Amino acid sequence: MSSSSQMVEGVWDAIVVGSGASGGVAAMTLAEGGARVLVIDAGPNLSSSEALTSEPGNLMRRLAGLMSGQHRRQAQHPGYWKANPRLYADERLHPYHHPPDRPFLWTRGLQVGGRSLTWGGITLRLSDEDFTGVQLEGEEVSWPIRSQDLTAHYSALEQFLKVHGGSNHLTHLPDGATEPALPSTAAEQRFMEAVADQLGIDVIPSRGFGPHDPSRDGPWPRSSSCGSTLPRAMATGRVQLLSNHLVERLELTSSGSKATGVVAVNQANGNRYLIPGDLVVLAASTIQSVSILLRSSEQVQRGGVVDPSGRLGTRLMDHVSTSQFFAFPGSSSGPQPPLTGAGSFFIPFGRHLHQPSDQPTFQGGYGLWGGIGRFDPPAVLKRRANTTTGFLIGHGEVLPRADNRVTLQGQVDRWDVAVPHINCQWSANELAMVDHMRGRIQACISAAGGESLPIKDLFYLPLVEPFLKGAVALTEGAAPPGYYIHEVGGAAFGCDERSSVLNSSNQLWRAPNVLVVDGACWPTSAWQSPTLTMMAISRRACLLALRDRTA
Structure with a gap:
């Protein structure tokens, strides 16, 4: 250009x-x-x-x-x-x-x-469930459009950009006009099956862009x-x-x-x-x-x-988020596929969440994005032998408050x-959502046989460890607003x-x-x-x- x-x-x-x-x-x-x-x-x-x-x-x-x-x-x-x-x-x-x-x-x-x-290249459509908005301080905050107003535009862009994604038939996450989903790693497939079998939770291949191929893309x-x-x-x-x-x-x-x-x-x-x-x-x-x-x-x-x-x-607003690394049983073999928008997986809870009556409730929904076996360092830098490294990141809806x-x-x-x-700061609504996220993250990792660990217990990172101390991505609470870049x-x-x-x-x-x-x-x-x-x-x-x- x-x-x-x-x-x-x-x-x-x-x-x-x-x-x-x-x-x-x-x-x-x-x-x-x-x-x-x-x-x-x-x-x-x-x-x-x-x-x-x-x-x-x-x-x-x-x-x-x-x-x-x-x-x-x-x-x-x-x-x-x-x-x-x-x-x-x-x-x-x-x-x-x-x-x-x-x-x-x-x-x-x-x-x-x-x-x-x-x-990161994740491409998810919104649904009418999202466009109807939220209730806040006696006001209904809604969008002036609905799914039908964007469907043709979503499809034109998805086809032009050739993004990948499966057909999952979820009312709260509409399918797109996409190329076939990219394959999961063997570890991701085992994780998805275990979470579905033990918790009854759907885990889907993520939707978005695959790795950059200069011979194809320029x-x-x-x-x-x-x-x-x-x-x-x-x-x-x-x-x-x-x-x-x-x-x-x-x-x-x-x-x-x-x-x-x-x-x-x-x-x-x-x-x-x-x-x-x-x-x-x-x-x-x-x-x-x-x-x-x-x-x-x-x-x-x-x-x-x-x-x-x-x-x-x-x-x-920005999405409120929290993350967790984990060790997953079994070593990966062969070259690792890259972590991309389509080369990963999603747990698309949306607003379809069970909120226990003995915990603070919240308004809005969230999803969990994850990957396993896509970013392990050389074996000499791994602290846990015979495991594959995974992560889950929750990102959730934030209420439109006048004082932010x-x-x-x-x-x-x-x-x-x-x-x-x-x-801008998180309200009690977002903090309650993060607590719920962390519970779901831990439940999914445990159901699949993984072990939640901080990154310092997974990798040797001699050059960058001084910069990781106090890093918000490695804390258990909610990262500050702006962190998720949404x-x-x-x-x-x-x-x-x-x-x-x-x-x-x-x-x-x-x-x-x-x-x-x-x-x-x-x-x-x-x-x-x-x-x-x-x-x-x-x-x-x-x-x-x-x-x-x-x-």
């Missing part, structure tokens, strides 16, 4: 802010619909050889990033330890803030392709926008890419009823540019998009964004751009401007030529991995915008 380091000229039919999963879909959909599209990304346009580097170079870069302070928060996530650390934002140049007693671990991918380059993985939607968008000849420019805010008419473009900051020198456009699509990632809207609000600038609901920035929010409190970055202050909310869409920031077509109520198509538009978090649904929402919203344009 080529990009322009020169300032662009003219008025664009559409400006797409962000080039990750949602932004790539937006650019592709709009360009194939005939629009001239400018895609703006805050980070550099890396080549595949720059982005997809390997060990031991990655390890050296991680150690440098940790010692310099570049990645102290983001290194808490396990994904940091298997990817090129260059794909994680430099926290010194791109700060954010939170109350000292309410940590938020915000992972950012500031490069063309965004976090799609580090996405230099970029299909799970990234760089390897799927962006090349297809660029192939139309109607798309230009502007990298290394951070969108600070929207420019609007004096009444605030229409966006006329965006103000972007060149990350090389801090120069600001006004870029005109007829349609602005925010797909910069949840907190980034909310921050752009906050910096554009009528409270900050005359003629700014009007939010009748007063809810902009509120009800931020993103605000601007005066802090700025090196170019005087206001940065977000994130105030943040959503802050600019919810809905059916009434008094209770939502966007209408059901993802448009700002009072400035309908602004769309928000990433996780910021979610009214509730559901429990499934959100990226496929974000992409489906982006495709739907952009097709609706094209229809309005031609009308």
Whole structure:
């Protein structure tokens, strides 16, 4: 993909802010619909050889990033330890803030392709059970759409991306238009059978992307926008890419009823540019998009964004999670298949959970993601002979609470751009869910004959052990918000401007030529991995915008 380091000229039919999963879909959909599209990304346009580097170079870069302070928060996530650390934002140049007693671990991918380059690649649809939402403080928090509104978009994306997944006929986890499921390891098959036999719990092959095959996929993985939607968008000849420019805010008419473009900051020198456009699509990632809207609000600038609901920035959510490693009887033989979105398994409880009457109850659902025999180190680094290593990670639905929010409190970055202050914490509902998760995790591991152990009792890790002390991934409680990198909310869409920031077509109520198509538009978090649904929402919203344009 080529990009322009020169300032662009003219008025664009559409400006797409962000080039990750949602932004790539937006650019592709709009360009194939005939629009001239400018895609703006805050980070550099890396080549595949720059982005997809390997060990031991990655390890050296991680150690440098940790010692310099570049990645102290983001290194808490396990994904940091298997990817090129260059794909994680430099926290010194791109700060954010939170109350000292309410940590938020915000992972950012500031490069063309965004976090799609580090996405785990699990693709789960939401069901009507999820879209009906939750009850909270006397309010029914529901989605303005239902399954039928996204089915065609899910199918189009699944077929284009060639994701894998079986047909499991679960009403709370709809089947997709997928390639056949990838095979499980022998250990995973034994685990799945034991859990089903002893506990009556279904364990299914995960749904998502298989391993990257350069001979089939090209230099970029299909799970990234760089390897799927962006090349297809660029192939139309109607798309230009502007990298290394951070969108600070929207420019609007004096009444605030229409966006006329965006103000972007060149990350090389801090120069600001006004870029005109007829349609602005925010797909910069949840907190980034909310921050752009906050910096554009009528409270900050005359003629700014009007939010009748007063809810902009509120009800931020992330999946609450907890994890457990375990030793599974029997050594694996032969090469280990990689751990991928489709190369793993899922226990999709959803909201179908037995909650004992003698324990605190909670609202919402969760699922358990796992794998066995896919990441064992060489035998010399294993502490447990004749075992295979497995893990289970629970991720659960979080309630949209008004006091979990993103605000601007005066802090700025090196170019005087206001940065977000994130105030988010788990409620008693999420903590009760984590207790339930841990009980289910332990029950499943025990039923299959495994032994739950901390990672330090499974592996010798001489180089990284100093960095693992106190790591949130290795604790038994709930990791802090942000850890699971599934943040959503802050600019919810809905059916009434008094209770939502966007209408059901993802448009700002009072400035309908602004769309928000990433996780910021979610009214509730559901429990499934959100990226496929974000992409489906982006495709739907952009097709609706094209229809309005031609009308």
